[in-house]
Amino acid sequence: MGHDINGLHHVGHIVQDMDQAMERYRRLGFTVTAPAYPVMPTTPGGPVEPFGVANAHVHFPRGFVELVAVIGDTGRMPGDARPIPLQVPEDKVPGLRAAIRATAANITSFLQRFQGVHIMIADTPDIDRVAARLTADGVSHGGVHDIQRPVETATGTRMEPARYLEVSDPDLPPGRVPEGRIGFAENTPAEAPQDRRHTDxxxxxxxxxxxxxxxxxxxxxxxxxxxxxxxxxxxxxxxxxxxxxxxxxxxxxxxxxxxxxxxxxxxxxxxxxxxxxxxxxxxxxxxxxxxxxxxxxxxxxxxxxxxxxxxxxxxxxxxx
Missing domain, CATH: 3.10.180.10 (2,3-Dihydroxybiphenyl 1,2-Dioxygenase, domain 1)
Incomplete structure (x- = not known):
């Protein structure tokens, strides 16, 4: 048990103010990427708008620290923030927006507890094996999700596939355990390495x-x-x-x-x-x-x- 884990994939630091967090992390001596935030139309063919959560990263050759802030009603973003358009079939838009709203609600509830780290994700080379192991051990989880996430390379930002799983407590909202959010992530073999400028x-x-x-x-x-x-x-x-x-x-x-x-x-x-x-x-x-x-x-x-x-x-x- 546990032989399908390779250490930490990342931790998530939930912050009240992204500008303040980035300034503080830079004073701590970390290189912080420009924050990114999702945008998509509210109606088919309509203008895009920011929603959900914004995040910035402190990358290492393996693993990273994620800074996470909820996008408020004003939609105000740091000056160097990058919009990431989410492109999905029109029939999938309502489901995706609902999922992102649920994530933002979880992040908001974490922040109401305290500003700090509420997310801990372990790295795995075989997330299907992890899912089967947890199920066999009676651990509640939301199953394996296939997503596209932005990856920064020397030639710019591109979307790459990744897979993740979140552990759940049956008495809490989906994707929650008492201490926050715990899960596992598997990056696909095709994923490009991070731009080394961001790991110095x-x-x-x-x-x-x-x-x-x-x-x-x-x-x-x-x-x-x-x-x-x-x-x-x-x-x-x-x-x-x-x-x-x-x-x-x-x-x-x-x-x-x-x-x-x-x-x-x-x-x-x-x-x-x-x-x-x-x-x-x-x-x-x-x-x-x-x-x-x-x-x-x-x-x-x-x-x-x-x-x-x-x-x-x-x-x-x-x-x-």
């Missing part, structure tokens, strides 16, 4: 290497059972680690040992994610020069607090 970060980060979930102490046994169904065998110690997915689960009473000073607003919550960096000392120097507070949490690790990173602690860890 001033802070020297080289990859997304961990996501940290904090839960109430009393909820820890059930959470470990549930995540065992998703991600396979865990490694127990001071915290519980699901190594194949690069997911760490920590009880609230032990969080201060892992991330000093952090207190999640609600539980359960994704409280942090970690990136590897080429030179931790150089990263620390850049962050401090940009006015970003850091705390050394070990000889080869430091963290930026949630107060400085829009609701999520970011761990920087020496690569290798």
């Amino acid at each position: 970060h001033p802070n020297g980060s080289t990859g997304l290497v961990e996501c940290v979930l904090c839960v109430a102490d009393t909820a820890l046994p059930e959470l470990e059972r549930r995540y065992g169904s998703y991600f396979g065998r865990a490694r127990h110690g001071r915290v519980t680690r699901f190594d194949r997915a690069n997911v760490t689960v920590v009880a609230a009473s032990a969080l201060a040992d892992l991330l000093p000073g952090e207190r999640p607003a609600v539980l359960p919550a994704f409280v942090a994610y970690a990136v590897a960096v080429r030179d931790l000392s150089a990263t620390e120097k850049l962050l401090r020069s940009n006015g970003i507070p850091v705390t050394r949490t070990g000889p080869e690790e430091m963290s930026v607090p949630t107060s400085a990173a829009l609701g999520v602690a970011i761990i920087f860890r020496q690569d290798g």
Whole structure:
């Protein structure tokens, strides 16, 4: 179980203001792509309009961090935002708009809990195998979806196929579990690699290497059972680690040992994610020069607090 997982595909940071988030991430030393947002006509043959959610990305050679903001009634977008026309047969338009509205409603509900990370997607080379495994284990999910997603290459943005699956809690809206949105994604072999310009970060980060979930102490046994169904065998110690997915689960009473000073607003919550960096000392120097507070949490690790990173602690860890 869990041998069909290759670590993290991405985490999703839900933000109130995309302009503010992009500015903050750039101060943190990340290269951030221009945000994109979907547009499509409200009526057949009518003018297109933005709707749903806008997102921007921090890319690594494997995996990414996604910044997500709901498009409000005003439809206001950051100045460098790129519209992505959604082209589907006319008879499919109502269903697609309904699906995107449902996604936006979920994102809005996440933001009402707190600004921060609410999405964690694992990478898989075989999503059909994952779906069959989850079904056999009695895990509720929405099935495998085939989509087109924008991919930035050296020659511009193009739509490439991808496949994903979302885990569901029967007592919550579709695509929801208590901590947010959890799923699996498989990129097709035909997908073009990302433009390497977007994976060169001033802070020297080289990859997304961990996501940290904090839960109430009393909820820890059930959470470990549930995540065992998703991600396979865990490694127990001071915290519980699901190594194949690069997911760490920590009880609230032990969080201060892992991330000093952090207190999640609600539980359960994704409280942090970690990136590897080429030179931790150089990263620390850049962050401090940009006015970003850091705390050394070990000889080869430091963290930026949630107060400085829009609701999520970011761990920087020496690569290798």
